[in-house]
Amino acid sequence: MRAPMSDLPLVLDDVSLQAGATTILNRLSLTIAPGAPTLIVGPNGAGKTSLLRLCMGLVAPSTGRIDWGGRTDCALARRAILFQRPVMLRRTTAANVTYALAQAGTPRPLRASRAAALLDRVGLSDLAQRPARRLSGGEQQRLALARALARDPEILLLDEPTANLDPAATRSVEEIVLMAAQSGIKIVMASHDLGQVRRLAGDVVFLVRGALCEQGRAEDFLDRPTTPEAAAFVRGDLVI
C-alpha cells in the first residue's frame, strides 16, 4: 500500500461517461501500460478528449471504474496533460515554467535552474523573458510541454497538441514528445493525423462514437486493420 506511487498501469474498467442525455464514452475497457507511446485515434467527436480528461482525473466516470496503478483516488501525483489550446499565464515564458515547478512542489532555490533546463529541453531558452502571450502557436505549445514536464510526470497525456500548428512547429513538438518517451515517460496522445500515428505510435487505441473499436500495435492498425471502421479510417474515408 505504501509502495512508491505509480500511476501505471492505468486501467479503465467498463467506463461510461454521460453528459445529460448524451453518451460520450460507452462501456470502455482499456489498459495503458508502460512502454512506447499510445496514440488515441478516431474521427472528431469520437470521445478522444473526454478519454484523456478521464485518464487525467479531471472528470469522473458516470459508471465503471478507473484506477491508476491500483489506486482509485485520483491525486495528480505524476500525471500531466497538454490541451489542444494551451492557456498561457499572463507573465513571462520563464515565469510560466517556474509557476508549474512551484505547483509541482519544487523547492524555491531549485526553480530557476530547473526552469532553465526545461526551457532548453523544449528549445525556448532564447524566449525566456518574453511575455508568454506573445509567443507563436507552436512556441506556446512547447511552453505548455515545458510546464507539463516540470511535473516530472510518469504519464504525459496530450490532446491533439499539433492540430493547429504548421509543419515546422509540429515537427519540433513531436521531437520533444519522442525525447520524453525515450526518457521513460509514458505518452498517451490523441490524434486524428495518420501521419503522426505512423511517426510516433507504439500502439493505437481506435475509438468510434465513444466505444473502443480496435486496439493494437501501430503497424498492425495502419497496414492490417481488422474492423471495417478502422479500414475506412485508414483509407481516409469519413467514418460516420
Place this chain on the structure above:
Amino acid sequence: MPNRFLSFAVALCIGTVAAYAPAIAEDRWIIVASTTSTQDSGLFAYLLPIFKTRTGIEVKVIAQGTGQALDTARRGDADVVFVHAKSQEEKFLDEGFGVKRFDVMYNDFVLSGPKDDPAGVKGKDIETALKTIQAKGASFVSRGDRSGTHAAELALWKQAGIDLPAAKGPWYREIGQGMGAALNTASAINGYVLSDRGTWISFKNRGDLQIVVEGDKRLFNQYGVMLVNPEKYPSVKKELGQAFVDWLISPEGQAAIAGYKIDGQQLFFPDAEKKGA
C-alpha cells in the same frame, strides 16, 4: 512579481496615511458645534486664528443648523456649542447637557426679496410684511432645518398671527438646508427669505435680491455659548472648552468679534455680561 507589486501598494498606503498624519498629531484641540450662518459669514475664519495664537488651542468647527448642532452635543460629539436659538439652548441646559449658558453677541435678521418687490412689502414692519406675503402667495423660502434662523422665522409667523401649517402652500418653499442654500434658492426663484445679516453681507450670489425689511426690534438675533457637560460625557475636553468659552466673553474676545467687518460693515455685536444668562 506579485511581491514587488504588493510592497509598492503597501508603501503607497503608508505614504498616503502619513500625508495627513500631521493634522492628527495636534493634541490641543476642541470641537465646537456651531451654525452654518456663523460659518458662512466668515466669522470663524477671522476669529479662530486669533484664539489659536493666544492660547495654542485649535478649534475645529462643525457647522450645522442650531437644532442639529445641539443634537451633536447631546450625543457627546462636541465640546462646546455656539448657536443662536435661546429657547432651544435653554431646553438643552434643562436636559443637563450644558454647564452654563453665556450671551456672546447679537446681530439681526433681515428679510430679503426681489428688487421689484411683487408683494410690496418694502419698508414695512416684519409682521405686516409676512402677513402680506402670505396673503398674496408670494414665494417664500424657509430653511426648514430646526436652525436658529428657522426657529426665529417660525416665531415671527406666529407673532403675525398666521397658522403656518394651515397656510402653507406652493408659495412656501421649505428646503431643509443652510442659510447659503436658502439664499441661493431665493435668488434663483426670486422669492423672499429671512436671513441673518452676517450671512447676507458675505453672500456673493444675491442675484436680484435686496433687503426689504430690517431694523424691526423683533428681528433681534442673540448668540449663546455653552460648554457641554463633562458629567454626561467624560470625553469632553472641559479645560480647553472652558478656555474657549471664557475667551469669547472676555473683553479681548468681545473686541475681536466687534472687529470683524466686511466692506466696513460690522456683522456681529458683542453683548456678553459678566454673569451667565
Place this chain on the structure above:
Amino acid sequence: MSGELSAWQLILNGDPTLVAIVRLSLAVSLSAVALAALAGMPLGALLALTRFPARSALVVLLNALMGLPPVVVGLAVYLLLSRSGPLGAMGILFTPTAMVIAQTILIVPIIAALTRQTVEDLWVEYRDELSAMDVGPVGRMTTLLWDARFSLLTALLAGFGRAAAEVGAVMIVGGNIDGFTRVMTTAVALETSKGNLPLAMGLGLILVVIVLAINAAAWGTRVWSERQAG
C-alpha cells in the same frame, strides 16, 4: 481661501489651503481604495470560485450594494463612531480616519462585485490548466487575481472615482472642518452655500482634472505593463 480670488489664481499661487484640501482628498480616497481592495478582491475571488447554497443571493446582494447611497453610509458610520455610539470610545469621529472608513465601506461592494465577475470569467478559461497543474484553492485565487490585474485595475479606478466624487459620507463623518477634514467635494458644497459659485465651479473642475490625471496615469501604467507581461 478668499472668495475674491478665482480658482485659477489659487492654483497659480499654490494657495496652501487648496493644496491641503487636494492632498487630503487624495489621501482619503486612495487609502479607501487600498483598504477596499485588500478586503474586496479576495472576497470577490472567493465568491467567484466557490459554490454554496446562498451564493446567488449573495452575488445579487453584492451587485446591489454597489449603489449604496453615500449619505446613508455616512449616517451609519456616524452613528457607530459617535460618542454615544458603540465605537465612540475610539474618538475618531470628525477625523480623516472616519472618512476613510466610510469611503472604504462605500466602495468595497464595487471592487468585490467587479472582481467577482472578472475572476469568474477568467476561471472559465483557466479551469482546465489550473486543475491540471493541481493548483489548490488559495493558489487559484492568487493566480487568477494576478492574471486579471489589468481588468482589476479598472475596478479600482471605478472605486476611486466613486470615492473621490462623493460628498454625503465625508460631510457627515468628517464635518467639513476647515484645515482638518475639508476635502474637494465638501469645499465645493461649502463655497456653493456661500454663494461663491465661480469659485465652487473652479474647485469642481480642479477635482475633475485630478481624477482625470489619475486615470491617465493608470492607463499609462497598464500600457507599459502589458508591454512587459503580455
